Amino acid sequence: MALRTAILRHLRVPVTGSNQSQTGFLGSIRAFSSHDDHLSKQEVVDRVLDVVKCFPKVDPAKVTPEVHFQKDLGLDSLDTVEIVMAIEEEFKLEIPDKEADKIDSCPLAIEYVFNHPMSS
Amino acid sequence: MGATKLSGMQKQVLSLYRGFLRAARSKPATEDRKRIEMIVSTEFRKNSKEVDRKNFQYIEYLLRLGHKQLDQLKSPDMVSISSVKIN
Numbered sequence: 001m002a003l004r005t006a007i008l009r010h011l012r013v014p015v016t017g018s019n020q021s022q023t024g025f026l027g028s029i030r031a032f033s034s035h036d037d038h039l040s041k042q043e044v045v046d047r048v049l050d051v052v053k054c055f056p057k058v059d060p061a062k063v064t065p066e067v068h069f070q071k072d073l074g075l076d077s078l079d080t081v082e083i084v085m086a087i088e089e090e091f092k093l094e095i096p097d098k099e100a101d102k103i104d105s106c107p108l109a110i111e112y113v114f115n116h117p118m119s120s
Numbered sequence: 121m122g123a124t125k126l127s128g129m130q131k132q133v134l135s136l137y138r139g140f141l142r143a144a145r146s147k148p149a150t151e152d153r154k155r156i157e158m159i160v161s162t163e164f165r166k167n168s169k170e171v172d173r174k175n176f177q178y179i180e181y182l183l184r185l186g187h188k189q190l191d192q193l194k195s196p197d198m199v200s201i202s203s204v205k206i207n
Contacts, residue, residue, distance in 0.1 A: 077126065081138055081141070082141070100138065101134065
C-alpha cells in the first residue's frame with residue numbers, strides 16, 4: 001500500500017499542460033486552413049510547366065504536362081534535384097527528401113503540388 | 121539515361137546536394153547565393169564525371185567531407201564560399 005502511493009505520487013501527470021498544447025495545435029491547423037484559396041489544377045499545371053521551361057538546360061518546346069525529366073528532357077539526377085527545388089520555391093513548399101526523390105516527371109510534380117495543402 | 125531506381129548511395133549524394141542548395145538559399149544576398157550554387161553544382165558535376173561509381177570508399181569519403189562543409193556553410197556567419205584552382 002505504501003509502495004502504491006509512492007508510485008502514484010511519481011506518476012502524476014500535468015493534465016492542464018497537455019490539454020493546452022493540444023488546443024494550441026488544433027488552433028494552428030485552423031489558422032492554416034482559413035486561407036483556403038486552394039490552387040486549381042490548371043494553375044498548378046501552368047506554373048509547374050513554367051518552372052520546367054525556365055530551366056536553362058531544357059528546350060521549352062519539348063515541355064508538356066506528361067514529360068519525364070530524364071527520359072524526355074535529357075536531364076540527369078542532379079538537374080532533377082534542381083528542378084524540384086525550383087518547384088518548391090515557386091509554390092513555397094519544402095518537400096522532404098523521401099518525397100523529393102520520387103518526383104522525376106511533370107505528372108508526379110503536378111500531383112504532389114496539387115495534393116499539398118500548403119502550396120500557394 | 122533512362123529512369124533507373126536510385127541506389128542508397130545516390131540518394132545520399134542527392135540529399136547532400138539538396139542540403140547545399142537549401143543552405144545557399146538561406147543566404148541573404150542573391151549574389152552570394154548564386155555564387156554558392158555555381159560552385160556547388162560545378163563540384164558535384166565534376167565528381168559525377170570523374171569519380172568511378174564503384175569506388176564506394178572514395179564516395180563515402182566525399183560524402184563525409186561534403187557534410188562537414190555543409191555544416192560550416194549553414195552557419196549564419198558564413199556568408200559565402202569561393203573556390204581556388206590548384207594545378
